[in-house]
Amino acid sequence: MKTNRRNFLLGSAAFGAAGLGTFPHIWSKNSGLARAAGGQIKVGVLFSLTGTTAIIEESLNKATIMAIEEINAAGGVNGMEIVPVVEDPASDPATFAEKARKLVLQDKCVSVFGSYTSASRKAVLPVFEKRDNLYWYPTLYEGRECSKNVIYTGAVPNQQQDEFVPWLVKNFGKRWYLIGSNYIYPKEENNYCKKLLAELGAEVVHEEYVPLGHSEFSSVINKLKAEKPDVIFSTVVGDSVVALHRQYHAAGLDPEKMPMASLTTSENEVAAMGGAAAAGHFTSAPYFMVWDSPENQKFVEAYKSRWGGDKVTHFVSEPSYFQVHLFKQAVEKLSPDDIDPTTIREAVKGEQFNAPQGLVKIEGENLHTWLRPKIGQCKSDGQFEILQQSADWLEPIPYKAYDGQVCTADGLKSS
Known part of the structure; x- marks a missing residue:
């Protein structure tokens, strides 16, 4: 069951990884980033499609891909297409770190959306801090972390x-x-x-x-x-x-x-x-599928239409979805030549989005999100x-x- 789903989702974005070098990447204006080449912005999608946490993470992948598709169908980000590079870390923290390095160094993604467990987030954190890249983490988590390289859209204790x-x-x-x-x-x-x-x-x-x-x-x-x-x-x-x-x-x-x-x-x-x-x-x-709002009705209907009428939305798939829209809003504030992880981080501070759960906001001080429990x-x-x-x-x-x-x-x- 998971093999077919994995092949389909990996195949839907694999074209974005073609033709890239493997040398360590340094962010600079003339570094040849895929962010502007051919009118594309490359992002990583790093959720487990196999292993013990795939039961939850494959739905986070789906919500992320759906948000990207919605944005692209509406004209992209200032006319630029978001291109997802999908990897399967297989519910293994060491594999998460390996795949994160590939997305940052080889694929040169300007942001990566990923992780469910804190173990996997901790495993990739050194990659993003060392390279000053940006990781978008949608899961409720334990707090006690203060990183300039993570946007936290899930609930804290x-x-x-x-x-x-x-x-x-x-x-x-x-x-x-x-x-x-x-x-x-x-x-x-x-x-x-x-x-x-x-x-x-x-x-x-x-x-x-x-x-x-x-x-x-x-x-x-x-x-x-x-x-x-x-x-x-x-x-x-x-x-x-x-x-x-x-x-x-x-x-x-x-x-x-x-x-x-x-x-x-x-x-x-x-x-x-x-x-x-x-x-x-x-x-x-902060979110339940039954929440009564126009935004949630649209989200649930779109998710079922895209992935199947038997599918459900939940409190981690919802931030997986809205954080992509926050990414889009942040990038829209930048010129194509200025799009990199650090400028995106600064642009997203204070950004608000009318999410399925209600209005949410990125707190500029700690890069966590105001939510509605x-x-x-x-x-x-x-x-x-x-x-x-x-x-x-x-x-x-x-x-x-x-x-x-x-x-x-x-x-x-x-x-």
């Missing part, structure tokens, strides 16, 4: 948890079980969650992490039966989300008494596990009912878990 955790404590109770995949994102999110729980007088009865791709949760289910927590706080990702939910459901556990509250379970994972296994559980995110409960039809939404968009504070540290345009500062 304060945007997902500041309203979600108090709401769960109020409605379900103070005994929490924390389970996540074993890498940096779940551990940092749980650190922030524990800080909020302590402020609310709540407690963590158990905390554990499972390997990426883990699929056997019988021991976890037994612990849940024994501990009987009020809330199961899940930061499990990829295929493991499907396995955890199915085994929870098969064990006869009751979401009305012991719900899973997730930062990482979207419509995409729900479609894979089935509505019955997801029903009754909660997710906090919501709390949803999954229904048996695989969609979410939105129970609560923020009164306004919420400022991104990537170091909120770390008192005295602030990400600014001049780097990390002590406050």
Whole structure:
């Protein structure tokens, strides 16, 4: 299944990589960038089409490609066509780094859109910082990063948890079980969650992490039966989300008494596990497919039309889509001779876009995004009912878990 999809998506953009040299690239006015040659702007698309996180990343690829196609169909960027160079890093951080080097050095892309896990973002970060290129990262993540070479369009902990955790404590109770995949994102999110729980007088009865791709949760289910927590706080990702939910459901556990509250379970994972296994559980995110707005209706209809009526949109595919439009708006402010990663970075600061979730904005100080958090409960039809939404968009504070540290345009500062 994934082989055919991979070949199709790679084939749709492979022409953009033809005929390029392999020497290290230095940004300069006369460097022969593909950005202006033949009226084209070359960008990289770096999402896994195979491996354990392909269940989510292939949809990020689709949303990115769709946005590029929309922009090109409407005349491009000041008449220039965006040409995507698609690579498959196969859910492996080392391969992410290898492919990122190719996109920056060989393909000479002025920006790269990519990554789902923080492990893969951390793997490519040295490439973009060393070469002063620009990486657009659409995924909710743990914060605690302050780079001039990443545009962060996903939620940080304060945007997902500041309203979600108090709401769960109020409605379900103070005994929490924390389970996540074993890498940096779940551990940092749980650190922030524990800080909020302590402020609310709540407690963590158990905390554990499972390997990426883990699929056997019988021991976890037994612990849940024994501990009987009020809330199961899940930061499990990829295929493991499907396995955890199915085994929870098969064990006869009751979401009305012991719900899973997730930062990482979207419509995409729900479609894979089935509505019955997801029903009754909660997710906090800036975007849900059911959100009622003209912009979201257009987005959902276009996505289904392009990729199939059975496809779903979700809280990572949506920023994958809108960040390409923010890229376009930034590049439109530049003359063809001035298009490079550093000028794009400066041009995108403060840019706003009326995204499917609502109006979003790139914060000039830290290159993160003002977003609109919501709390949803999954229904048996695989969609979410939105129970609560923020009164306004919420400022991104990537170091909120770390008192005295602030990400600014001049780097990390002590406050």
